[in-house]
Amino acid sequence: MRGATLAGTLALLPLAAACTSGEGDAAEKSRTSRPVVTAAPEAGVVAPAKVEVIAGLIGCRPRIRVDAEELRQGVCHTEDADRVITTFPEEKYKLAWLDAASGFGGRHLVGSRWVVSAKPEVLEAYREKLGGEIQQLRGFGPTPSR
Template sequence: MRLTRPMLAVAGAAGVLALAGCGTGNSDAAAKVPTAATGSLESLAAKVKCKPDMQIDSDEVRQAICKTTAGKFVLVTFSTDRGQREWINDAKDYGGFYLVGRKWVTVGEDKVVKSLQHTLGGDEEIGTNHSAHSSHSG
């Protein structure tokens, strides 16, 4: 395991250089992701031009289904960072693609999440892939 730490440090340094515009090639891709958006569920939905269909509206969690030209996705906002992380950790057990910002998450197909990232910013996280666990008779 000790051999991987220096490699991680080099990869991290390369990432910082690319984000700072000192790298070549990848700096254009990094520049296209804006700073993560903040705000209410309604303001985030407005940024991506969707009318949210509310599913859950509580003090801790607000969840809506949205549809844009990119596709259909779920938009969730949270009252606390801890609540958000717990929700993501549980949800990722079911697979899927997640775009994560400060106190909000979108869930949808990979192409939809990547499309939303150009407007909302945030970091993509990927849920557990259970396809390797399926049994095949043969």
């Protein structure tokens, strides 16, 4: 009899757990899944932002060249520089993009769910406007000797 009671209790345990409110789990997920917010010091806005918003902050008008579920990418072309602005709906897509882009190397301004690619000499000025962090991606192959 005791074995049957124990077996019945164990069988109902997953059902009871499935019926709980899960408030603790939801609260924990919301704390850990929130993206890191990067303030744009000069503009007073908070990223993540749309391609068009970031472009406006750095003084260009983008031509959208990719509009997919995983990312949006716009290109700004001016006489002095080309800029590529990429935004992501989730941080995991940005990390995957950075991983793939690391094969090409270069410096990029990286924020919360966005990346700006431009000449290294303009990235610091953009960082002052947008926030974020300048990251050097390694690249493949030989590196120039210094």
